[in-house]
Amino acid sequence: MATAIRVKDLHKAYGAVAAVAGISFEVVEGECFALLGPNGAGKTTTLEILEGYRDRSGGSVEVLGVDPAQGGRDLRERIGIVLQSAGIDRELTVGEVVALFGGYYPHPRDPGEVIELVGLGEKRQARCRTLSGGQQRRLDLALGIVGDPDLIFLDEPTTGFDPSARRRSWELIDSLRALGKTILLTTHYMDEAQNLADRVAILAAGRIVAEGSPASLGGRDVAEAEISFRLPAGAGLADLPPLGPARPRLDDGRVVLRTEAPTGALHALTGWALARRVELEGLAVTRPSLEDVYLRLTGGDR
């Protein structure tokens, strides 16, 4: 698999503000890569450098084999851009604007098909000014893919969507990936990164603080599991059997145990409960969610 995007030690300063402070990552062809981070983390700055809109203060970037700062029409024929916010001629109809933009590319997709794909089929004849915010966003998406690009940049594609519109966009993005497209998206929704991305980089204050598959991010797959249940009536912490090296603690009537070996601990625990004929109410085994990892890494829980 060839590399579609290569970012090495990228820096960008706005005056004294270091918006991007040395980040590196690579996206291979056909991959969906997400930059996840809170507002102001530097996501848009990074994306717009890759799209050729902004110059960089340091480092090197390569998009489909060329430096986007020098990339001309050849590069723009192969990429699709959905900006975080961009305008549209309000007096054009949806059908007109999608057909117009398709005409800029060498091998566009069928405008009608693209309009259907983003769920604007019924709005084809509507003037753009009459679209709701979410509908305009879907039009943005349509304009980003009508040129049938190899690589698609999506800057917060679903911010402000209702749940069903979001799900629909996720399906669309998934279908683009199935066509072999490379996708680089930014988001501040963890579930979006988790659902769409093969790999995620968490960006905070201009640095990548974690990178990996959504399942493994921040060592989530190897971190301690947490076993919890309600303490059976009449029992105390001291009555519990030995559950490995970690000590259980009591939290508002619930026993909470963090352990790296949940199998053995559960075995001992359930054996104990069966012998005493008590039910372990609310028994649960959990691992830190992506949200926990995200909040810890971005300092959002301080």
Add this chain to the structure above:
Amino acid sequence: MSTQTRTGSRPATGPLLLRQVRHQNKLFLRNPFSAFFSLAFPLMFLLLLGSLNAGQTLEARGGIPYIQFLTPGLLAFAVVSTCYTGLVTGVAMNRDMGILKRVRGTPLPASVYVAARILSSVWFSVVSAVLMVGVGVALFDVEVVWRMLPAAVGTLLLGAACFCALGMAVAALVPNGEAAPAVANFTVLPVVFISDLFFPMDAAPAWLRALGSVFPVKHFALALEATFNPLVTGSGWSWGHLAVVALWGLAGVLVAVRKFQWEPRSPGGSRRRRRR
């Protein structure tokens, strides 16, 4: 990169430009303000001033009918409105809305986009001119001096090009879209009244005439008025005036090329989330 085979090749520049001009024309006609200020407003002036001064002659121009002076003057006014005012406000507002930024991210060459906007403005200048001369001929007996028609058309096109260039330059300089209409009007209106457009400036104080001569509007108007003046001999080209117009246009091109921006740059720049 993808394995699918693709048909289709890069769209040729000619058809691409033509489509883009049609697109700009469509936007122009759907925007009531641009259509009004470029087409209806100058026509209204013609009907109004033409009726008020019916049968009057102009001693300052050797006694020709006033309408032979007014019609080309208003043509000049229409060109300035369409090309200069229209582009300053249209381009600056579109830039603020992020329309230019979006276009910049597509393979459409910047030159084609800009050329289409300019050609569309020139096109509506011509439409406006044909409309006004037609109405002038029909209602006020305007005389088209055929031997000077090539000069009239050439002067009109040169003026349109000059004011398009100046429009692009000022659009590049105004801080944001909200300021654009004010800037456009404040630069045009005072100049228009000292430029021999609605009435000759012969009786005006010398300093005011000198001031008017600094700006291109007066030279454009005088050059155009010559082509409608039956007393003017020859083919009607006013090379001196046209040179001044061309010089201003060149300055406009220089500023526009150096300062033009595609991204919004109101306070906060592209960061500010715009109402969508």
